Amino acid sequence: MIQRGHPEDIIVGLDVGTTKICAVVGEVVSGTLAFRGMHLSPSQGMRKGAIVNTEETVQSIRKVLMETESSLGVEINSVYVSISGAHIKGAHTIGARGVGGREVTYADVDKVLDSAKALYVPLDRELLHIVPAGYSIDGQNGIKDPVGMIGERLEAKVYAVTAAVTSMQNLLRCCEKAGVEVADMVFGPLASAEAILTNDERELGAAVVDIGGGTTDVIFYKDGWPSHAFVLAIGGNHFTNDIAVGLKIPVTEAERIKKCCGSAGTHTVGESEKIPVVQGGQEKMVLRRHLAEILQARTDEFLDLLRGEFLSCSGHDIASTGVVLTGGGALLEGLGTMAESAWGLPVRIGGPMNIHGVRDILNNPVCSAGAGLVLYGFEAASDRVYSTDAVRGVFGKMKDWFKEIFKIKKGGIEYVRN
Numbered sequence: 536m537i538q539r540g541h542p543e544d545i546i547v548g549l550d551v552g553t554t555k556i557c558a559v560v561g562e563v564v565s566g567t568l569a570f571r572g573m574h575l576s577p578s579q580g581m582r583k584g585a586i587v588n589t590e591e592t593v594q595s596i597r598k599v600l601m602e603t604e605s606s607l608g609v610e611i612n613s614v615y616v617s618i619s620g621a622h623i624k625g626a627h628t629i630g631a632r633g634v635g636g637r638e639v640t641y642a643d644v645d646k647v648l649d650s651a652k653a654l655y656v657p658l659d660r661e662l663l664h665i666v667p668a669g670y671s672i673d674g675q676n677g678i679k680d681p682v683g684m685i686g687e688r689l690e691a692k693v694y695a696v697t698a699a700v701t702s703m704q705n706l707l708r709c710c711e712k713a714g715v716e717v718a719d720m721v722f723g724p725l726a727s728a729e730a731i732l733t734n735d736e737r738e739l740g741a742a743v744v745d746i747g748g749g750t751t752d753v754i755f756y757k758d759g760w761p762s763h764a765f766v767l768a769i770g771g772n773h774f775t776n777d778i779a780v781g782l783k784i785p786v787t788e789a790e791r792i793k794k795c796c797g798s799a800g801t802h803t804v805g806e807s808e809k810i811p812v813v814q815g816g817q818e819k820m821v822l823r824r825h826l827a828e829i830l831q832a833r834t835d836e837f838l839d840l841l842r843g844e845f846l847s848c849s850g851h852d853i854a855s856t857g858v859v860l861t862g863g864g865a866l867l868e869g870l871g872t873m874a875e876s877a878w879g880l881p882v883r884i885g886g887p888m889n890i891h892g893v894r895d896i897l898n899n900p901v902c903s904a905g906a907g908l909v910l911y912g913f914e915a916a917s918d919r920v921y922s923t924d925a926v927r928g929v930f931g932k933m934k935d936w937f938k939e940i941f942k943i944k945k946g947g948i949e950y951v952r953n
Contacts, residue, residue, distance in 0.1 A: 545571075546916065547754060548908025549596070549614040549715075550723070553581045553749030554772060555863065557597055558614075559896060559905030561913065563802030564721040568913045570892030573902050583749040583768045584620030586705045589712075596713035602866050612714040615908040618663070618706055619723040619752050622699035625764045627668070628654045630691045639672070639681045639689055651693045661703060664696040668760040669733040694761050696722050696810055717856065724752035724764060726907030727861055731885040732756060735856065741855040743885075744841065745904065746864025748772045751837075753844070757855045767840065771864035775835050781829040782821060784814050798827040799834040799869040818889065834870065838877040844880065861903040924953075 544564070550557040556578045562573040575600035580591030601613050602853045628649030634643055642669040651665055670678040672686035681689055703720060710717045728743045737756045745752040747770045774797075804827045809820040845851055857880050860871060865884050874882045885911035886898040887906035896902045 545609050545611065545948075546840070546906040546909050546912040547609075547611050547614045548726070549599075549616045549710070549913065550726075550763055550904040550908065551592075551616060552578055552619075552747045553584055553594065553770065554578055555748065555901075556599045557791050557902060557905040558599050558611075559909050560603060560607050560609055560611075561892070561909040562609075564912065565917070568715060569700070570610065570890050570896050570906070570907070570909065572603075572607045572893045573896050573899075573905060574599060574606055576602060579693055579750075581749065583770075584766070586704060586709060586745070589705065589709060592709045593712045596709055596715070600713060600715055601607070602693075605942070612713060613718040614710065615719050615721060615726075615807055615912040616706065616710060616719050617723040617904050618698060618703065618765060619724055619747070619750050620699075621750070621766050621768045622702050622703060623663070623696065623722060623752075623766050624660075624698075624762070625694055625696050626654070628695050630693060632674075632689050634686055634689050636687055637685065639686065641682055643680060643689055643699060644670075644691070647689050647691045648693065651691055652694070654695060656697055659922075660697045661700045662693075662695060663703070663720065665756075666694045666696070666725070666726065667762050668692045668762060668859070669758065677758075679821070691766040692762070694772070696725075696764065698722075701835050708806075711892045717917065721908055721911055723747075723904050724754040725761065727752075727903040728754055728756065728761070728906035728913055729910045730887040730890070731859055731861055731907075735769055736859070739777050740843070740853045740855040742850060742858045742871055744858055744860050745863040746770055746860065746867075748863065751841070751862075751864070752891050753841070755848070755850060757853045762853060763850070764887055765844060765848070769837060769840070769845070773837075773869075774864070774867070777829050777833050777933045778826065781816070782812060788813050792826065793830070793867070796823055796826060797830050797935065798823075799873050803827075803869055834873055835877075838874055842878055850877070851880065854880055859883055859885040861885045862898040863901045865900045865935065 544561045544562050546561040548559040549641055556576050558575045561568050562571050579595045580588035586592050604611055629649045629652050632647040670681040671690045672684055707717050724743050724745045727745045735757050742755045742758045749769045749770045749772055755762045775790045775793055779786045798804050804824045808823040810823045811818050813822050871884050873883045885901055886900045887896050896906055908925055
């Protein structure tokens with residue numbers, strides 16, 4: 536018999552994507568986080584990371600929540616949900632505060648981060664995250680934790696992530712209509728990075744490239760902090776559509792053969808190898824190499840586009856330890872090897888690491904954002920705002936800022952613009 540966890544001990548990460556929704560469930564037992572399991576379900580009503588049909592999205596969210604509750608024996612009252620899309624923007628800003636020659640306190644850090652929130656944000660956008668990128672005291676840079684240090688002026692360099700207000704509202708309303716409260720909303724690759732990057736990668740410099748169905752989300756880390764992020768409106772669906780057009784088959788069949796037989800390049804595919812394909816209701820054999828040629832054309836374009844984005848933001852200098860590919864799109868055979876060749880950087884395929892619990896989440900790229908959302912929720916619920924990992928430590932503050940922006944109540948969501 537499945538044992539139900541207490542709702543207050545359950546943390547759920549809900550990664551709402553264009554093609555699938557991934558629910559990852561964690562449970563806090565004696566102060567320790569254990570992962571209970573995950574559930575995947577098709578996503579309807581989304582296009583390129585944006586909601587285009589509210590009712591379909593509500594039904595998709597409701598379905599995955601009900602199936603997760605049933606299969607894992609949990610009661611889900613609230614979720615930490617991911618948000619992505621081309622509307623997400625990032626910018627660097629600075630907050631400052633005088634401390635009068637005394638020791639810096641936690642309250643000072645709170646206030647200097649609050650001052651960084653004072654940057655101009657257009658009325659149609661809202662601040663999603665303020666992520667520290669380092670502190671300085673009286674001109675001394677490179678400080679990770681200023682608490683206890685003495686000085687006259689404290690500055691915080693932060694990376695601000697903003698999102699379209701309507702996109703945030705639509706996602707919140709869909710979750711509410713599906714019967715669940717949103718505890719917090721997190722930029723997708725920020726959550727993924729929590730689950731898949733090593734400490735060395737964070738410190739020395741790395742990029743996370745999260746390839747979803749409709750978008751590809753990229754975030755760079757350096758010196759332990761997120762330093763740059765962007766979203767491309769291209770993802771695995773583009774590969775699938777190319778197959779459907781090239782082989783003249785339905786999109787569902789194109790997606791199936793992409794997963795089971797696809798290769799990012801022709802170098803690993805034999806000249807005469809054939810695969811079965813359903814076309815017009817009948818099965819026929821096609822050369823697997825033809826499939827690989829279709830995928831390689833799209834892969835070359837995709838990697839070249841990302842290479843251009845890397846160059847425009849000095850990404851090659853930042854990502855000195857390499858790039859971690861994650862998300863469902865990262866599972867395409869040979870993609871990592873081709874990315875290494877195209878970018879001249881080390882590349883690995885990454886999934887959640889160093890987690891306790893079920894094995895189907897560990898190292899599974901599909902679960903990266905969902906697992907990261909659970910880790911995010913655990914940090915926020917633990918009130919460990921100033922932990923040794925300063926990037927994780929700020930997560931608790933994000934939850935407070937989220938509640939300042941949106942007043943969530945039973946029966947409706949009210950937008951509050953300060």
